[in-house]
Amino acid sequence: MDVKDIIKEENLVFKKTKLLTDNILSYCPGCGHGVAHRITMEVIEEMGIVADTIGIAPVGCSVFAYEFMNVDMQQVPHGRAPANATGIKRCWPDKFVFTYQGDGDLAAIGTSETIHACNRGENITIIFINNGIYGMTGGQMAPTTLVGMKTSTTPYGRDVKLMGNPIKMTELVAHLPGTYYVTRQAVHTPLSVRRAKKAIQKAFEIQKEKKGLSFVEIVSNCNSGWKMTPVEANKWMEENMFPFYPLGDIKVDGKMVNK
Amino acid sequence: MGETRLMKGNEAIAEAAIRAGCDAYFGYPITPQSEIIEYLAAQEPHKRTGMVLLQAESELAAINMVYGAAGTGKKAMTSSSSPGISLMQEGISYMAGSELPCLIVNIVRGGPGLGTIQPSQADYSQATKGGGHGDYKLIVLAPASVQEMSDFVPLAFDLAFKYRNPAMILSDGVIGQMMEKVELFDQVPRATEFDQSWATTGKTPDRERNIHTSLDLDPARFERHNRHLQEKYRKIIENEVRFEKIECDNADYVIVAYGSSARICQKTIKLAREKGIKVGLLRPITLFPFPAKEIEKLTDHVKGFMAVELSAGQMVEDVRLAVGKTRKVEFYGRMGGMIPTPIEILNVLEEKFSGG
Numbered sequence: 001m002d003v004k005d006i007i008k009e010e011n012l013v014f015k016k017t018k019l020l021t022d023n024i025l026s027y028c029p030g031c032g033h034g035v036a037h038r039i040t041m042e043v044i045e046e047m048g049i050v051a052d053t054i055g056i057a058p059v060g061c062s063v064f065a066y067e068f069m070n071v072d073m074q075q076v077p078h079g080r081a082p083a084n085a086t087g088i089k090r091c092w093p094d095k096f097v098f099t100y101q102g103d104g105d106l107a108a109i110g111t112s113e114t115i116h117a118c119n120r121g122e123n124i125t126i127i128f129i130n131n132g133i134y135g136m137t138g139g140q141m142a143p144t145t146l147v148g149m150k151t152s153t154t155p156y157g158r159d160v161k162l163m164g165n166p167i168k169m170t171e172l173v174a175h176l177p178g179t180y181y182v183t184r185q186a187v188h189t190p191l192s193v194r195r196a197k198k199a200i201q202k203a204f205e206i207q208k209e210k211k212g213l214s215f216v217e218i219v220s221n222c223n224s225g226w227k228m229t230p231v232e233a234n235k236w237m238e239e240n241m242f243p244f245y246p247l248g249d250i251k252v253d254g255k256m257v258n259k
Numbered sequence: 260m261g262e263t264r265l266m267k268g269n270e271a272i273a274e275a276a277i278r279a280g281c282d283a284y285f286g287y288p289i290t291p292q293s294e295i296i297e298y299l300a301a302q303e304p305h306k307r308t309g310m311v312l313l314q315a316e317s318e319l320a321a322i323n324m325v326y327g328a329a330g331t332g333k334k335a336m337t338s339s340s341s342p343g344i345s346l347m348q349e350g351i352s353y354m355a356g357s358e359l360p361c362l363i364v365n366i367v368r369g370g371p372g373l374g375t376i377q378p379s380q381a382d383y384s385q386a387t388k389g390g391g392h393g394d395y396k397l398i399v400l401a402p403a404s405v406q407e408m409s410d411f412v413p414l415a416f417d418l419a420f421k422y423r424n425p426a427m428i429l430s431d432g433v434i435g436q437m438m439e440k441v442e443l444f445d446q447v448p449r450a451t452e453f454d455q456s457w458a459t460t461g462k463t464p465d466r467e468r469n470i471h472t473s474l475d476l477d478p479a480r481f482e483r484h485n486r487h488l489q490e491k492y493r494k495i496i497e498n499e500v501r502f503e504k505i506e507c508d509n510a511d512y513v514i515v516a517y518g519s520s521a522r523i524c525q526k527t528i529k530l531a532r533e534k535g536i537k538v539g540l541l542r543p544i545t546l547f548p549f550p551a552k553e554i555e556k557l558t559d560h561v562k563g564f565m566a567v568e569l570s571a572g573q574m575v576e577d578v579r580l581a582v583g584k585t586r587k588v589e590f591y592g593r594m595g596g597m598i599p600t601p602i603e604i605l606n607v608l609e610e611k612f613s614g615g
Binding site: 050051052053054056057063064066070071072073074075076077080083084085086087088090091092095112113116 | 282283285311313315316317319320321323324325326327328329330331333335349350353357459460461462463464468469470471472473474
């Protein structure tokens, strides 16, 4: 049998969405960003909304999101993405506007913009990638770095007395009346990818219905920053990140989920 | 003739924004310019023209809301005063780098630091030399009357869109707070159809995706981008210099002053001529581009120049560059919210040029 006999339409089991460019990903092998990008773009393609979608790229590893996401995008100052998204959405209430931000961007320098966009209930979608570290700048402490976790600026582990506690932004914004859907997901297993994609789809559906802000956290790995192999990083994430950042819906249909 | 009203400078800017078809205003209150957002709120511009008005949580958020809206091709603006404008510098630098048009109004107060709420012109260097990080320029207009506060709003938007560059109206607490008669221009409808070829409004099948970014890690390509920006600024210098000359043609001495200082100096030159001293006034209307050539031309018959500013002397550096070493360039300034009187300026001028 020739390889040409296998490459046929009916044998197709996976197809890259047209909304990802062919540019070589700048992310480290094993990083969750690539999958998070793909499922976000798949949702936009499947919903048929690309002609009405504007994305905001942050500062951090995903500063280059616009190189890979084949949609109209603005790259904006560090932490300000929810403000830029607000400016767009207020002028174009029928368009779909999403931000894609890391933990340093969203939970440190951009805390104010995040909280106020959530509190105003801007009809936007915030996709928040939390890997507990600053990846782009070389592995420094993030606001989400776990207690005791080693980074290049906490070489002996995060000491709460010196550096304070890790912040749970997702639980925090869930308590604001402007958020309609708040969830925490992961993208390290096929099941978690499917669940995360469903969550992103739900977030864009909510935008369509103009019900308020949808906030999707994706707890992810940073094998380079954590100095682990991708497999080790995912295991470490399950054992250390998930107990502190538990996966699942936190707020659905504007109501807190009872656990 | 358009509708005539007695208005504060700040109110005139707000009314002009609605009438110019501005799509969105994002701002954060700060004295002495809070009347701009208050006037807009009272007018309910969403009812008049569909204009968006939003009070942001900070100046950082406000300028980035402007960035977002401007990136979609909308006529967006913000206003603030000195400390707030300092906070906006990062966003302004990004917008200059990404080549996005917008209007920023700075009703200047005295600094440094929190300073005072009294008027000042101490933000000249920040406004005209870039302000934030990187090699960039803003188009800077300096109104000297409430009438110009109104007239310069559509002008600033036109220039911003012509060059796809942020434009600034640099005024101060005097012009912002004082009331004058102003003839308002007629309502311009907001543009519902406009060039979206460069805007991030959603990728349609007929075009590649649009990206607004100021980031490029390829040095050769990024230098080309910088050269392109510099070429644009050269075109602005060539085409957009605006100034007013009052009694300069037969003047022995010329005062160079803009904004509220120019208003005061109009009286100074009258008082001087009553005393037989031939003094003229050159008023830069655009601070960038600066009317350097026009000042240079005056050196053929003018014996000396004096820059008058509400600062320690910022524009005077540009006057010196324009004049060169052939003529004396003197300076008189007041700071901290103090405003000189016309006679005070005349006394200084007489003293400085007493030797001829």
